[in-house]
Amino acid sequence: MSAVEEERAVCVGDRLGATDTYAAGEGVFVRDGFVIASVVGFQRLEAPPAAGEKPTIHVASRDTLPLVPKPGDIVTVKISRVAQTAAHALIMCVGRQALSTEFKGVIRQQDVRSTEIDRVVIYDCFRPGDIVRAEVVSLGDARSYYLSTAKNELGVVYARSATAGVAMVPTSWVTMQCPETQAVEKRKVAKLESLVTA
Amino acid sequence: MAAAALGKVVGPGDRVLDVPEQGTLRLSAGLTTHDGAVTSLKGGVLKSTRTGQLFLEGRQKRYIPAEGDVVVGVINDKHSENFTVDIGGPFNAVLPQLSFEGATRRNRPNLHPGDLVYARVVTAHRDTDPVLSCVDTAGRASGFGHLKEGMVLSCSSALARQLLGSPTAPVLEALGSGLQFELAVGLNGRVWLSAPTAATCVVVANAIAESEFRTPAQVRTMVARVLSRLG
Numbered sequence: 001m002s003a004v005e006e007e008r009a010v011c012v013g014d015r016l017g018a019t020d021t022y023a024a025g026e027g028v029f030v031r032d033g034f035v036i037a038s039v040v041g042f043q044r045l046e047a048p049p050a051a052g053e054k055p056t057i058h059v060a061s062r063d064t065l066p067l068v069p070k071p072g073d074i075v076t077v078k079i080s081r082v083a084q085t086a087a088h089a090l091i092m093c094v095g096r097q098a099l100s101t102e103f104k105g106v107i108r109q110q111d112v113r114s115t116e117i118d119r120v121v122i123y124d125c126f127r128p129g130d131i132v133r134a135e136v137v138s139l140g141d142a143r144s145y146y147l148s149t150a151k152n153e154l155g156v157v158y159a160r161s162a163t164a165g166v167a168m169v170p171t172s173w174v175t176m177q178c179p180e181t182q183a184v185e186k187r188k189v190a191k192l193e194s195l196v197t198a
Numbered sequence: 199m200a201a202a203a204l205g206k207v208v209g210p211g212d213r214v215l216d217v218p219e220q221g222t223l224r225l226s227a228g229l230t231t232h233d234g235a236v237t238s239l240k241g242g243v244l245k246s247t248r249t250g251q252l253f254l255e256g257r258q259k260r261y262i263p264a265e266g267d268v269v270v271g272v273i274n275d276k277h278s279e280n281f282t283v284d285i286g287g288p289f290n291a292v293l294p295q296l297s298f299e300g301a302t303r304r305n306r307p308n309l310h311p312g313d314l315v316y317a318r319v320v321t322a323h324r325d326t327d328p329v330l331s332c333v334d335t336a337g338r339a340s341g342f343g344h345l346k347e348g349m350v351l352s353c354s355s356a357l358a359r360q361l362l363g364s365p366t367a368p369v370l371e372a373l374g375s376g377l378q379f380e381l382a383v384g385l386n387g388r389v390w391l392s393a394p395t396a397a398t399c400v401v402v403a404n405a406i407a408e409s410e411f412r413t414p415a416q417v418r419t420m421v422a423r424v425l426s427r428l429g
Contacts, residue, residue, distance in 0.1 A: 082326050084292060128325045162324065163230070 027059035104144035111148035125188035131158040155190035228254030261386040263322035270384030297331040299339040348392030369409035372421035
């Protein structure tokens, strides 16, 4: 086998190295003891995480690793539609990285919070247009990922008021207030470190 | 001062009255506060409900659902847990299958797409589908539920409110003294009518449609003339 070269353009099906020398990263798969590219792109070698382990091969197009939400990721979503039993959202970022394509997610009534889950009123937690921090629970069904906001640090991070359309200020974990009209609206607010005082 | 302004006709954006220094003002449909005065959002007449809420009553064709309204709806779709009902508003409404008198998980209402129902609006928000119910708050049917046979007449929301008002609308009183019919008025501008003969149905429908802009005396004369011709 020829030695693996850095930044080489590879095609789907190209053999990149043997599994006893290299570990498989993103954009590759393992078959018959070889690491083989599964996407078209540039091959990149990552140094081994600890001494004595194998370096990892990744294949990525256009300088970024292909990013797809996985269960356990913290994602930033924008609520698109609110129904009686669920809130539908578009996943815009995974962690700190923005996605180039939007994925659909849904926050079901039982995943909004961890207490009294059968008495949740979705309209008092989310409204269309809110930016929400959520966690991916599972790959969900054919249409959307299943998301959850059932932790203190998950929930609405940015919302505009219904009447004035200005960004609201959180006043408690269940309410936000509009600075112009002083109207109070209910939301499931995220407990971000910047908001907790002392 | 709020009482003095009742009955005032305003256009959109007009100052209706100044917010008083003390006391509370409860504003409902079509009113908002701006720069220390109560301002109108649409054209209409300033009225007050029994409980003291101020609202603007205007004549509009498009129905916007509000909590507590009674509506005549058409079933569009049957899902596992609820029906989708067309009530003529911006969104189709949701009617849970258990919101009928005597309905249980085993004993579900036997309704199909195309059936008419008389229901009340339980929740109606700007951004979500309205939720309906065919039982009142105590759990009894109270006239809600499936409307069998009959016909539906379209009218404006103002006429529907007149027909539902108390004292009884003059056209209904006059017709009721001579004819036998059943009707259900929906605030979404739909009136369901049912009568033993088709001729009676048509007469009642025409009379109701004609009565919108007539005074009570004119309405009574018109109905008397129609009834006498019916023989």
